Amino acid sequence: MTKTPIYWNNAKKYLSKKDKIMKKLIIKYKSPSETILTSRKDIFFSLCKSIIGQQISVMAANSVFLKFKKRCKNKITAKTISKLSVTQLRSCGLSRLKAIGIKSLAKQTLDKSFNPKLIPKMSDEEAIVYLSNLRQIGRWSAEMILLFTYNRSNIWPIQDIGLLRAISKNYKKKYFPPESYVRLLNKRFTPYCSVATWYLWRSIDPEPIQY
8 A cells, every 4th residue: 555645735735725624634544544536556456456346336346356366376368367257256246247348457458459568657637538448447446546556636536426426415415416517616615626535425325445
């Protein structure tokens, strides 16, 4: 795991000045031991975890991921996955589409048609488009990768149910909050939307989000 992103303290000051609600959240969830956008910096690992967790509960995703990790003998790499069949992957609890997606990711990583070294040079939107070309990876998954694996500072994942719930709760808006209001907050929190997102998530989840 990595340390707190270098922009975090500046972001807290900026957001506290910009928004009273955000200031309250930042004060409330201040802790020396808080886990903040930590990452293994392993994009292959993170992409596999993203695919596994799609459209199932956190508990179910964790259960499947543990079986998947065991099947990989604790080595979640493209080389390891390339040696496993779709049937073997499905035995971990993966759907056929997810198993095929992970196999495809391993193949593209090994043949270098997917090159994560290009991502740091891309803008957020360019990186989202690039990642979304991978099988089973859509915009939301790409945004999670940019948030947690690359610690990009200005990701505002408006397809994320947790973020929308947190906006509704903290800003006393109906659920779903109006799109115009979500855009307003995006503008207000830029260039630190990732940090605002983390605190909003934290307000509805007893455990700090990790990926």
